[in-house]
Amino acid sequence: MATLTDIDERSRSIFRSLVETYLATGEPVGSRTLSHDTKIAVSAATVRNVMADLTDMGLLHAPHISAGRLPTQLGLRLFVDGLMQVGDLSPEERRAIDAETRANDADNPLEIAAARLSGLTQTASLIVTQKSDAPLRQIEFVRTSPGKALVIMVFEDGRVENRVINAPDDLPPSSLVSAGNYLNTRLRGRSMSETRSSIIEEIESNRSELDELTSRLVREGVADKAGDDNWQLIVRGRGHLLDESEQDIERVRMLLDDLERKRDVIELLNAAREGEGVKVFIGSENRLFSLSGSSLITAPYRDENRKIVGVLGVIGPTRLNYARVVPIVDYTAEVLSRMLK
The missing domain is CATH 3.30.450.40 (GAF domain)
Incomplete structure (x- = not known):
């Protein structure tokens, strides 16, 4: 694998100019174009020889039969890591x-x-963030089927997350309301990660004043679901x-x-x-x-x-x-x- 130490200063200058020209135009770059660069100041023949050497090193390639060359992936990596002059924001x-x-x-x-x-x-832009980072505005439990319930979480940033959880088969509707009220009191304006441990501790020490079925529902509602489901992807x-x-x-x-x-x-x-x-x-x-x-x-x-x-x-x-x-x-x-x- 070629490194900067394998390339002399003249070759670096020609290579940098070629990559910068390619990134600006998207087209193969020929020796005549580079020879007109005042920063290089060498003949087209010299540029051709250097381009041939860089091609042999795997840094350039010819997309078709022509004098033009493009940087390979290896060439782009070398440029980004060692030759690129990062600009400042306007x-x-x-x-x-x-x-x-x-x-x-x-x-x-x-x-x-x-x-x-x-x-x-x-x-295209990408952002990935943990769903539980944002403070909660409201949480609600809804029965969906035997043994299942839907947790609806509305966050301060306007995002809504739905999560299906296990629920006792004999759970009465009043427990769904009680679990939601209990968590809204403790979670509103705070993130799940901030309060999860204190809620679990309160239930385990019997300080929650919830019945057993409602306590089980609350546990499921605040359970830390590890893995990719904890992450939100935004693409624009x-x-x-x-x-x-x-x-x-x-x-x-x-x-x-x-x-x-x-x-x-x-x-x-x-x-x-x-x-x-x-x-x-x-x-x-x-x-x-x-x-x-x-x-x-x-x-x-x-x-x-x-x-x-x-x-x-x-x-x-x-x-x-x-x-x-x-x-x-x-x-x-x-x-x-x-x-x-």
Whole structure:
């Protein structure tokens, strides 16, 4: 596998210029185009020789018989990790992202962040968060069938979550009302994760003044359901994946199918929580989007205790403007973290 130490300074300069030109145009880049770059200042023949060497190293490839070259996935990874000059946000971009905090009073900050991120980057945006993070507004129990009941949870951010739980067969309707009243008194304005342990402790110590059947219902209602069901996925801007006419429609269809497999996407984004800062996944580096040839740029965001509570990111073709998108993703995660304090 090629590294930066394998490439001399002239070759690095030519390679950087080629990748930057490709990311800007989406077209194969020829030696004549690069020889006109004043930062390189070498002949077209020299550029051709260097491009041939970079192709032999697996960093470039020719999509068809022509003088033009494109970076391979390995080449893009080398560029992103060692040669890319990350740009700074423009004042307009910074103001657009900061505006999320001012809109927070009336709207769901996660929905706002996802929409803003998609709009600024012209890609599809993804946000994954734990469902139980938001404070509850109301909780209600409804009998659905013998041995089953539906828990309806309405959160302060306007989200509604329904969960089917086990319920005693001989449970009277009054127990459904009592369980809801009991939990509304203790949960309203607080998250389930904040209060779950104290509710269980109160029931176990017989301080709840609930009968046995109602207590069993409350236990089921606040049970910690581990796994993917605890995570919420927000996707915005799917239409951007179809905006560029040169994109392969079959590739985009596969990508949209991938996004519908919510559990797999959440698994991938949760993997991005393992660490600090922005992560860039290119093409087959991630199993989920390998066939669709897409790139994913992610960053974690935190709550008031600096605990990572979710991940946001964007997904698009491997020909993303990484230098521009990386700081947008990073700053959006920073602003969202401030909003959650």
